Amino acid sequence: MSLVAVPECAISTLSGIFDVMNAFSVLPKETPGLLAPAPFTVEVVGREAGPLDLASRVPVMVERGIDAVTTTDIIIVPSLFISPNGWEQGRYPELVAWFKAMHAQGALLCSACSGIFLLAETGLFDGMETTVHFGYARTFAETFPRVPSHPERVLVIAGKNEELITSGASMTWHDMVLYLISRHAGATAAQTVARSFALQWHQDGLAPYIVFEGRTDHGDRAIQTAQDWVATHFSVVNPIEEMVKRAGLAERTFKRRFTAATGLSPIAYVQRLRIEDAKRRLERTESPVDEIGWQVGYEEPAFFRRLFKRVTGLTPGSYRRRFRIPDYARSKKKTV
Template sequence: MKGTGDRINVALLAMPEVTASALFGMFDLFSAPGRDWPFILSGEPGSQRMNPFIVAREKTEFMAANGIVIRPDHALDDCPTPHIVCIPDFFVNPGEILSGRYDPEAAWLRQMHGGGSFLCSACSGAVLLGEAGFLDGAEATIHWGYVRTLLNNYANVRVNLDRSLVMSGEAQRIVMAGGGTSWQDLALWLIARFVGPEEAMRVARIYMLQWHDLGQTPFASLLGRAQADDATIRDCQDWLADNYGTASPVAAMVARSGLAERTFVRRFTRATGLAPLDYVHALRLEEAKQMLETGAQPVDAIAEEVGYEDSSFFRRLFRRKVGLTPAQYRRRFAGFRQAVGSPV
């Protein structure tokens, strides 16, 4: 396949729910290779190496989720053959069933993939790959808030939050980036793959981009759903929010609920998405993360305060669930919290 003037054609798939920042941000990054580095150094733009364009179901302008007007360059049935198709993240409710809602886009994605295109998604855009049938039995990634959406809708999908990018499918032509700003990682990877690593480094330097080498796990909330609809379980959640550091909190919640233990465990898991003990651990670790970000208490003291007498167990659990040791987490996030929380 050839792009315009031997440029790499990059189709950015848009719909009314699209996130405009990701859509136009990707457009800018894909316009930069070959053009911007000479301009920065000499004031004269170089020859652009990639040809991004916006494609939608129809070539009719529409308003994005945040009110920005989108003017597609092409409709699905008249766009140039792309080397790459990118699906930016879009606003759908986590867990929402989308079957049939994006059938034209799903059919077009299958057609493009059959013609040799790379199909790439950022954040919740992976849902469209699922709708097109590419995620059944595959490894995938998506924003941590949408993991349940994939697990509930696509058979045997294996979700990985530990890597910035996940590749699957024939010749690994399905590429997924997980978190909200991971479209930057995706764009840099694609620039390196199709134009060259040196050009990707130049684009990263111009835009001051950093690779999200940690994956999503350190950023994700360990808790599942928020307040349960089940009033009995919600009451236990409220109690636990103030008493997570007590000994045997699960037994205390069972007693508080007045339910048989097996009944309580079943209802709690159904209502929150986590087994009671897993929920306790998640709540304790979320509190520990806040304490590591905002204070200077020793890790052993934090472990004891959130309910762990054995600080070595706390460290192992924290590392397994968060992806960093408590000390690494503090170094990574305490300074950031201080910076964003300080008045200018």
């Protein structure tokens, strides 16, 4: 197994993947469910062997340069820090060529989080379903328009031989490595490793984690005026009627231009704003769910609950339990 290191790599993902995939060698041999001998030999590879400073200024030792790796079964590109200016293609032609050569020999190509930016340069993911960190989704779509991406998905397995594997935001590399362990060493081994490292499958997807931000780079001033107003008035009755007035457009024209500019219909846009505010209230207050629904603009509790689950994948109660700050982490005022 080849774990790829380039200067943009995140040390946390690279080292985490290394440790978990190397679990068969480091955990006690009597651990129930582990195989002997270890099913994986993990090494860090890169353009050349030797020390390499990563994006977080933590050095890593590249064990072998890719010119010395003529065969490998699994290639993993860990999370990459993407510049605010986007991903500059063509910086690592040797790696891209090596990815393609190893894929032709049957290797799995795997990415964690934003690692897909580098793997996508091979062209092997064109037309294939993928996932990527939701924070980089727009940049990825603009950089690789031929690669469909679904940032709300945790893990996507594509390719004729299920050899193209991508995981989504940040810690979903847990799901990827557990999948690889299950695929090559069996479900029992995957469960054993998950217990040993306290890893969890993100079975509810990533929709609950995504923070909605309406698109504002469209250049339509009339629509922007409506967006600016509704950003703080989404809970009022009939907000779309007021948005139309403020845009100064005919209703049909407004709805058409709004959808073209933001990618959402006006009603869907308002719903996303309301649900986003409800999420914050569930995280930070003790208010009852029905009261929160009313506060964000819904008089019918059942409708609010259905809409919340449709958008986030979780019921309001489940969302609160998952994302509220636990009592032990809350600051406590000292008394004198």
